[in-house]
Each structure stands twice: as structure tokens, then as C-alpha cells.
Amino acid sequence: MAVLIAPTKSNLIKAKSSLELSNKGFELLDKKRNVLIKEMMNLVERAKTIQDSIYTTIQEAYEYLQQVNVSMGIQNVENLAKSIPKDEEFEILLKSVMGVDIPTIKYDKKEINPSYGFHNSTLVLDAAAEKFRTVRYMMYELAEIDNCIFKLAKEIQKTQKRTNALQHIQIPKYKEQVKYIQEALEEKEREDFFRLKRVKGKNS
Numbered sequence: 075m076a077v078l079i080a081p082t083k084s085n086l087i088k089a090k091s092s093l094e095l096s097n098k099g100f101e102l103l104d105k106k107r108n109v110l111i112k113e114m115m116n117l118v119e120r121a122k123t124i125q126d127s128i129y130t131t132i133q134e135a136y137e138y139l140q141q142v143n144v145s146m147g148i149q150n151v152e153n154l155a156k157s158i159p160k161d162e163e164f165e166i167l168l169k170s171v172m173g174v175d176i177p178t179i180k181y182d183k184k185e186i187n188p189s190y191g192f193h194n195s196t197l198v199l200d201a202a203a204e205k206f207r208t209v210r211y212m213m214y215e216l217a218e219i220d221n222c223i224f225k226l227a228k229e230i231q232k233t234q235k236r237t238n239a240l241q242h243i244q245i246p247k248y249k250e251q252v253k254y255i256q257e258a259l260e261e262k263e264r265e266d267f268f269r270l271k272r273v274k275g276k277n278s
Contacts, residue, residue, distance in 0.1 A: 079251055081258030089255060093248035100240040106172055107233045113171060114226040121219045128212050135205035142199045154199070174229045176222045179214045 079085055142151055165180040 079255065081255045081262075083259065086252065086255040086259065089248050089251040093245065093252055096240050096244045096248055100237060100245065103233055103237045103240065107230060107237060110172055110174075110226050110230045110233065114223055114230065117219050117223050117226070121216060121223065124212055124216045124219065128209055128216065131205055131209050131212065135202050135209065138198050138202035138205060142196065142202055145196065145198065151199075171222070171226070172229070174225055176225050177218065179218045181211070181214060 079089070139151070167178045167180050168175045169178050170176070
């Protein structure tokens with residue numbers, strides 16, 4: 075590796091300082107990467123658990139719905155479904171995880187409040203509505219976690235690139251500079267020492 079730097083004591087101090095900073099930067103980035111990876115893996119496990127819960131709850135909801143369709147008729151159930159208002163009462167916020175801005179969904183879990191009349195309602199219909207309502211909140215949580223995983227994965231990738239640059243480019247470069255300057259200064263000191271000895275020998 076070519077080292078284009080003057081072998082002076084001031085440059086040696088600069089090279090040692092740069093090497094120390096690069097090593098500290100590598101350690102910090104390596105710790106950050108490990109924390110992000112651990113956080114992401116935890117979220118992946120949570121996402122899998124929620125996905126399983128969503129699948130199970132949807133199955134239960136459709137079983138109830140099937141019973142309602144049989145007892146009330148599909149057309150009546152469709153008419154009741156159309157009377158249910160859209161619920162868009164949620165808010166997108168940001169939180170920071172190791173300097174990464176992660177979107178979060180803020181919402182209030184409200185008690186079920188049927189928009190259809192009690193004379194049209196059955197226990198099975200209410201059970202189906204409650205299950206679908208539960209699925210909606212679980213999907214909010216899953217969407218938030220999936221977004222977190224994506225953001226963390228991008229940050230891990232960026233951190234990995236910076237870590238690799240320090241480990242394989244910056245640190246070796248400064249190590250080579252320090253070695254080159256130290257060897258050049260030591261060689262100069264030896265030459266000065268022998269030159270001084272020859273001068274003293276001639277004068278004695």
C-alpha cells in the first residue's frame with residue numbers, strides 16, 4: 075500500500091489520532107449495528123406472532139359470519155355491513171430508535187358500538203363484528219412493525235457499509251501511515267546517531 079505522506083513527527087501524531095478516531099468509530103458503529111440487528115430480529119418474531127394471530131382470528135370471524143349468513147341471509151348481512159361507517163381514527167407519529175425515525179400508528183381501542191339496530195342483531199353477528207374489529211387493530215400493529223423492520227434493515231445496511239469502510243479502508247490506511255512514519259523516523263534517528271558518532275570519532 076503506497077503511503078504518500080511526509081515522515082514527520084507532526085504527521086505521525088495526526089496519523090495516530092486519525093487511527094484512534096477510526097477505531098472508536100468502528101467500535102461505536104459495530105455496537106449500533108448489533109443493537110439494530112437484535113431489535114429487528116425481535117420485531118420479526120413479533121410480526122410472525124401477530125400474523126399467526128390474525129390468521130386464527132380471521133378464521134374465527136368467517137366461521138361466525140358463515141353462521142350469520144345462514145341465519146339472517148346474505149343480503150341482510152350485506153345491508154348491515156354497508157351501514158357500518160369507516161373507522162379512520164388513527165394518527166401516524168414518528169419515534170427514534172438508535173437515530174432511525176420509525177413511523178408509529180397511534181389509535182384508541184374503542185368499545186364496540188354497533189351501527190345497526192338491536193332488533194337486527196344476533197349474538198353471533200356481534201361476535202363476528204368483534205373478531206373483525208380485533209383483526210383491524212392487529213393489522214395496525216403489524217403494519218407498524220413491518221415498517222420498523224424495513225427502516226431498520228435499511229439502517230443496518232448503511233451502518234454495515236460504513237463499518238466495512240472503516241475496517242477495510244480507513245483503519246488499514248492509518249495503520250500503514252503510522253508504521254511508515256515510525257520506521258522512517260527510526261531510520262533517520264539511526265542515521266543521525268551514526269553520523270554523530272563519526273563526527274565525534276574524527277574530533278577525538
